[in-house]
Amino acid sequence: xxxxxxxxxxxxxxxxxxxxxxxxxxxxxxxxxxxxxxxxxxxxxxxxxxxxxxxxxxxxxxxxxxxxxxxxxxxxxxxxxxxxxxxxxxxxxxxxxxxxxxxxxxxxxxxxxxxxxxxxxxxxxxxxxxxxxxxxxxxxxx
Numbered sequence: 001x002x003x004x005x006x007x008x009x010x011x012x013x014x015x016x017x018x019x020x021x022x023x024x025x026x027x028x029x030x031x032x033x034x035x036x037x038x039x040x041x042x043x044x045x046x047x048x049x050x051x052x053x054x055x056x057x058x059x060x061x062x063x064x065x066x067x068x069x070x071x072x073x074x075x076x077x078x079x080x081x082x083x084x085x086x087x088x089x090x091x092x093x094x095x096x097x098x099x100x101x102x103x104x105x106x107x108x109x110x111x112x113x114x115x116x117x118x119x120x121x122x123x124x125x126x127x128x129x130x131x132x133x134x135x136x137x138x139x140x141x142x
Contacts, residue, residue, distance in 0.1 A: 027082075028107040032115050038067065039116065039141060040074045041108075071140035078132040079104075079125070097135055101125040104137050112139065 012021060031042035035052055047055040056070075063069040079101050105123050112121040120142045129136045 028104070029111050030108065032112060038071055038074075039112070039119075039121065039139070040071065041077075041139065044074050044077060068140045068142070072130050072138050075140060076130040076132055076136050076138040079135045079137060080133065094135075098125070101135055101137055108137070108139060 012024075016024065026043075033040050033042045033045060035045075035056055038056065045052070059070045059073060063073065079097055082100075102125070105125060108123040109121075112119075112123065121139060122142050123137070123139045125135055125137050127135055129138050
């Protein structure tokens with residue numbers, strides 16, 4: 001008996017369900033906000049509209065008004081933290097985690113090009129970029 005083709009779409013829809021796929025859309029095409037001249041992944045900016053400017057002023061003082069460092073401080077995230085609570089053995093596979101990072105970088109670059117075509121925004125992975133653990137993703141304007 002021949003096994004039927006089981007492609008990426010079928011795998012995603014059978015493993016994630018519709019709620020998981022909708023959430024995935026937000027992961028691969030995140031909301032990006034601009035505060036003053038800074039750009040942040042909205043999910044990583046933990047401040048409401050009322051205290052955003054005060055929080056930003058604190059970051060500006062902390063990082064001596066270095067725009068790149070401020071954006072990296074907010075936009076850097078450990079890839080492993082996306083899966084907190086997961087017991088998947090794939091989390092210990094560096095190649096799989098790097099591939100996940102590559103996919104995020106690709107889609108986040110497309111997102112910021114769409115929103116800010118005139119700006120030189122860098123999206124990249126690296127290890128412990130701003131004090132996070134392990135492989136991380138970050139975004140900042142060059």
